[in-house]
Amino acid sequence: MQINLTGHHIEITDALRNYVDTKFAKLERHFDHITNVHVILNVEKLTQKAEATLHVNGGEIFAESEHQDMYAAIDGLIDKLDRQVIKHKEKMKRH
Numbered sequence: 834m835q836i837n838l839t840g841h842h843i844e845i846t847d848a849l850r851n852y853v854d855t856k857f858a859k860l861e862r863h864f865d866h867i868t869n870v871h872v873i874l875n876v877e878k879l880t881q882k883a884e885a886t887l888h889v890n891g892g893e894i895f896a897e898s899e900h901q902d903m904y905a906a907i908d909g910l911i912d913k914l915d916r917q918v919i920k921h922k923e924k925m926k927r928h
Contacts, residue, residue: 834867841875843903849874852904856911864918866890874903883910887918891925894918 836857838845853872861867869888876882883906884897894917898909 834861835869837871839871839873841873843874843876845874849903853907856907860911860915860918863915864889864922881906883907885910885914887914889921892921894921
């Protein structure tokens with residue numbers, strides 16, 4: 834799985850990159866058909882926003898999460914993506 838990490842108004846530190854990599858590795862354990870991930874971390878005044886597009890077999894999955902703390906925003910993003918990935922996996926099994 835390839836992860837593209839982009840930052841808007843935020844410097845992508847090694848700590849942030851490692852955190853994102855670790856979280857997405859956990860997501861990949863649930864569903865190994867993720868080919869490419871595009872993550873955008875954005876800071877708007879007091880709001881930290883994390884959004885991601887997963888390219889999976891059979892489509893794309895998008896989610897976003899906002900929080901005052903970037904790490905919490907990433908956690909929220911992973912939770913949302915996890916639910917969507919599980920739903921996508923169930924849909925793939927039915928076909």
